[in-house]
Amino acid sequence: MIEYSGQPHYLVAVDCIVFGFDGEHLKLLLVKRGLEPEINKWSLIGGFVGANESPDDAANRVLKKNTGLEGIYLEQLQIYGEPHRDPIERTLSVGYFALIDIHKYEAQLSDEYHAEWFLVNESPKLIFDHAQMVADARKKLRYKAALHPILFEMLPKKFTIPQLQMLFEEVNDTKIDTRNFSRKISSTGLLIKLEEKDKSGSKKGAFYFKLDKKKYKANFQAFLNLIPNLKL
Amino acid sequence: MIEYSGQPHYLVAVDCIVFGFDGEHLKLLLVKRGLEPEINKWSLIGGFVGANESPDDAANRVLKKNTGLEGIYLEQLQIYGEPHRDPIERTLSVGYFALIDIHKYEAQLSDEYHAEWFLVNESPKLIFDHAQMVADARKKLRYKAALHPILFEMLPKKFTIPQLQMLFEEVNDTKIDTRNFSRKISSTGLLIKLEEKDKSGSKKGAFYFKLDKKKYKANFQAFLNLIPNLKL
């Protein structure tokens, strides 16, 4: 086979910043690294890009391998390519952030796989430049969530408005006025009110809502401006 | 040196989608490819990532080499990594989009370098997946420019409101109401009106403005909502 002469070749990896929401706090899914160097240290879910797959394919593959999950919301963050970010040999890594409905998969996660959820603000020291990746991912999540309804990806099919608001508050690390928030959310027309109530949080109970899938897909690219007094 | 055993290694390149504005239309800077395959075909400005540089470094380097320009606005687009996107051997490419003040460098461009400007809508067939990169870059440019004042990067230090509006109209492929546009622009507080007028376009002449650099940097991350009836 012909080759481009004399050019250096590198390893290419993917790393996934996996976010979840437990109903109260934003969480981060981490694994213990399985190879040297830094074996058994906490790491993002990642792996090398194989010969017959794209980075996107690789990200989906390593997510499936480490969590059993398929069809996860996944978005390219950026490439991390400082020459010495990996001490062994040069490896460029494509960062992805992923959003997971934490409840849906909680059981199988802790059993079959040894990934663990951490509160984003209490996560352990990470290998290489993974802490930077997490910081970048949080920033991008805030940015994106202010304009597009991606946070629903972290909620179960049925959810309440107070839950939704808590998620927004967690992501943006801010308090939002209840009245203005529900007005804005309902003005998007993305939610369908259900008969059932969630009684776990209060005596009165909060009505469940579900996403209007059609409108969700149609409006995914539209600008919603969901965060008041937004300053990034 | 220790290596990760058995993992495939790839070439990593960068490709820059370079936009400019000639006062009327949005333009794209292309070069004739200098190596096989597809030698002498039109291509984005690109090159391989060297052993001691990051992709960001590489992008700046190839831009300097092909245009003589330094300090250009450059932003990572995404990675292009389909296994067979390069027919010779596997090469992943990091896409960047760049914004240039076309006038400032017009002379040196055409003389020293053989890069050429094309109207974005009349650009020639491009190699590999470069056409896709251009399409993605245009989309991201629209998106970004709707929220952040990046389009000023394509204008000379002194510019008029009608020029600015034309640029916005070009990027968004739409007509904007003059009155609402200037109201919105002036409400950003980013512009400083100069004494001088540009008499080239009309009898009355249009006042020159310049950017308030401090406010520009301070507000770069803020949301400006510059495009009416925005639908992406």
Next chain:
DNA sequence: TTATTAAATGTCATTTTGACAAATAATAAT
């Protein structure tokens, strides 16, 4: 029956937006 507690909803003044047309400043023509 009352107390408790979180959920849901309403009001109002201010700001922003979108749609629309008239006035202005400089030169060119008569």
Next chain:
DNA sequence: ATTATTATTTGTCAAAATGACATTTAATAA
């Protein structure tokens, strides 16, 4: 010198969106 021309600049108003603020409601517990 007056008028015509043409792009630039600016103004109005109704509608919608926003931010700040407190009360009512529904269910259970006391």
